[in-house]
Amino acid sequence: MLATIDRMSLTQPAALEQMPFSQLTTDQPNNAPSTFTLQVPLIAHESEIGELNIVGAAGHSFNDEQRAVLREVAAQLAVALQQARLFEQVRTGNERLHTLSAHLLEVQEQERRHIARELHDEIGQALTAAQLNLQDLTEVTKLEALPARVEDTLVLIETVLGQVRSLSLDLRPSMLDDLGLGAALRWYVKRQAERAKLMAEINADAIEPRPPTTIETACYRIAQEAVTNIVRYARATEVCVDLYVRSGVLHLVVRDNGVGFDVDAAQARASQGGSVGILGMQERAQLAGGWWSVASTPGQGTTIRAFFPLHPAERSDANDVDSHHFGG
Known part of the structure; x- marks a missing residue:
């Protein structure tokens, strides 16, 4: 038997x-x-x-x-x-938690190295030059030389202020808190597109009432990660970002016309601790009560989508949806 x-x-x-x-x-x-x-x-x-x-x-x-x-x-x-x-x-959940914890530490160290370089290489050098200019002013004997030295020092100080402002915006743009998600996304995508010489289309509705802070932050960070990946890896010439609300759900869509990638292979790498950017976007969406998906084909670009129910009951229902899925 x-x-x-x-x-x-x-x-x-x-x-x-x-x-x-x-x-x-x-x-x-x-x-x-x-x-x-x-x-x-x-x-x-x-x-x-x-x-x-x-x-x-x-x-x-x-x-x-x-x-x-x-x-x-x-x-x-x-x-x-x-x-x-x-x-x-x-x-599997413990493995994902371990991977995300390691990724968080890695990102923190990268951010610290970036801030240290900015402070030392850019801001530190500019302040040193301004200091030398001010020291030279004490030794200037001809009054006609003073305006040029003062003007040079003012330019250096303005440069430092711009670098501090840029560093602060990279860490967290104040307009996300002051003006909301749509304005912050328009500013960020336009800024990154100009730096990378990309054609950018941004359709961001004004959302009233504003979503909870956790949703705004998660949505902004997912868009930030998606656009960063486009700039670094996609070899794209165009990027399109859509933000809108339908039936009580906030939709974020980030599309590019780049080289695309194999989604199944990326999923396998994510499960083994690779593709931590993808894993991070998934987890951000889930922690904010939403879900996330990616659709991509080699040579045909990539589309990232994130969905955030704006009402508590709908966020509870969203927890029943598999937020760790790949596909359109």
Whole structure:
């Protein structure tokens, strides 16, 4: 007698005490003796997750006591399978958490190195030059030389102020807090497009009332990551960003006409700790109560989408959606 467990698609719920048995008789090829199969569904949380098939020689039958034992075995197998699934989900979640924690530390160090370089190489040098100019002023004996030295010092100070302002905006633009998500996205995308010489189309609706801060921040950071990836990797000439609300859901769409990439391969790298940018966008969307998707084909560009329900009930419903999916 042979027992096997076969995975099946979910069927209509069935209570354990009403679990059906079906006995099928089939003729095997090559004149093999007839066999019968007793099928026992595996039920967990009122849904069928598999099937226990008992195959035996023709003529054998199960009495009520044996069927009761098989029913109990099937129930225990269903529980074991469900627990194995849950354990795998927890293990995968822990791996994702570890990957994201490592990525967070990496990003923090990169930001610190960037700030240190800006302070030392740009701002520090400009302040040193201004200091030398001011020291020289104490030694100037001809009054006609003063205006040129003062003008040079003022230019240096203005340069420093611009660099400090730019550094502050890179960390978090004040307009995100003051003017809202649409204005911040228009400013950021236009700024990055000008730097990278991209054609940019930005369609950002004014959203009233404003979304919660967590959603605005998540949406801005996802757009920031998507545009950064376009500039670094896509070799695109055009970028389009859309921001709008439909049926109580905030939609963010970032498209480019670049080289695209293999989504399945990116998903595999993300699961192994690579493609942390993709993983980060997914997690940002989920933590803000939304979900995220990417559609891309090599040679045909990429489209990033993020969706954020703006009402608590809808955000709760969104948690039931698989936010870690790839595809259009």
